[in-house]
Amino acid sequence: MKRERLDSKFFQRDVLVVAPELLGKRITRRFENGQLQSFVITEVEAYRGVDDLACHASKGRTPRTEVMFGRGGLVYVYLIYGIYWMLNFVTGSIDTPQAVLVRSMKGVTGPGRVSRLLEIDKSFYGEDLFSSNRIWVTDMNMKVEIKQGPRIGVDYAGDEWGLKPWRFWCELP
16 A cells, blocks of 8 residues: 655645545654654544634734645644644645644544644644654545534634534544
8 A cells, every 4th residue: 555645735725625635644743752653534624714713814814823824734733721732734825724623533532632642732833744754644545434514612603604514524443
């Protein structure tokens, strides 16, 4: 089975195309001790630009969101509750802020647990998934059945944005 690192062109498409296509892909992380670990992505959420009131970019261009305005294929991380770094992959083109939140991987449920297991911190902000030696995504050519529903924890965005079926998941054996 050929394992190819996803290039920036994969990510330089609309978030609603990229997000479901990330299911079944593999995140590989090289830790500081040199150890490699890989995990299959099983759940993601799409956040789509300045009009999406659940997306951080809806508040405008800030130091926190600046990387979201970059090209697809960069890592966007942010801290919630003062303890959890959330792992996101920027999608789309420059000045079109979009990102995919990695919510779960096989055996690991919840975005906080994902980031903790992968030892994600602020230093990953802006990391290029194509050239990074610490984190990347590969295509395992795995076929999965994609399910979708509303995003989680975005009630603050109102019904129009909070109920968008932009959470995608799959079940693996």
